[in-house]
Amino acid sequence: MDIRDLDRRAGAVLGEVVMQVRAEHLWFPTPCPDWTVRGLLRHIVSENEGFAAAAINGSAPVQTWTGGRLGDNPAGAYRRSNVKVADAFADGGALDRAMEVREFGTFPRRVALTFHQLDCIVHAWDLARAIDAPYDPPAEMVEMALGLARRIPDTDASRGPGAAFERAVKVPGDASDLDTLLALLGRNPDWVSPLD
Template identity: 50%
Template sequence: MDIRELDRQALSLTGELVSRVKTDQLASATPCADWTLYGLLRHLVSQNEGFAASARGGGKEWAVWRDGELGEDPAGAFAASADQVTEAFAADDVLERQFALPEVGEGFAVPGRIAIGFHMVDYVAHAWDVAATIGARWEPSAELTAAALRVAALVPDEGRGPGAAFRSRIVVPEDAPQGDRLLALLGRDPSWTPGMR
């Protein structure tokens, strides 16, 4: 399947969960230790805007990856940013374009098909972060989870840890559900619940 279709599925999964967030939950802790739920949602909007800019050749500047705002309507801000990145990813030659990803490293760039894979796995994982925080179910399709697992397996161990994009991998049983294995590969504890730090 086209990576862009999988990415749209990841955005839809995340958007459905974001739409269920209540105002009094925005200050809640999340599995991402550095962020409250408000901070996580702002990150999601910022990342969509950054990837959209990068798809159009303008992603080298840090500011485009950090300027996302939620305003008074976090779900609406997320939906608008999801529309923006989906439109940018729809360009005919986007899979071959070079995407600047300054969060990975200064001057770092990869072809669009790889960058969109990174975006997809990030949103599948962050959908779980939102779901775990608000006590909702996280139910990506088997196809989406399998695709995210393939990408997550490629994330190197170097550079992981507190403050990094990913924490160190967590060991789970080999027969753990596919979703749990994905979360563990990305350094998330599948058993996380609100109140854990």
């Protein structure tokens, strides 16, 4: 399977949730304790812009990874940033070329796309849960993201406040792949908004 196609599909899955966000949702809390829905959307747009710039240039300044702007049309900002990612990775012959992914290190572009795909799948759940929207991502996307999540170290040095992920959460052995993925990345699959 072409990782670029899987990533484009993951971006579309996230986009379907983003399109359901209404103005009154923007200040709702999310499963990401530091972000409201608006903050999470800004993070998603920023990450897209960072991935796109780093794919083209080999790296991107921290301001690119954090400086995304939503303006008065968060859905439009998401769409534009998502197109930038697809365009930046369109040259398939260069998927083995290295690029820097924030503080995580330097990786072949095909590996960086797996990070992006994981972000799309998990952040779509974050948004869907925050705005109480249905979410049922394709199994193959969850499976690929789960494989990557299992390789992310779960230590005090790499997880917690200020880090990309919280410490892993325990779930039952018979938990679904999606719940296992969420738990590995520090999310409580049973999270409900305090507004409910």
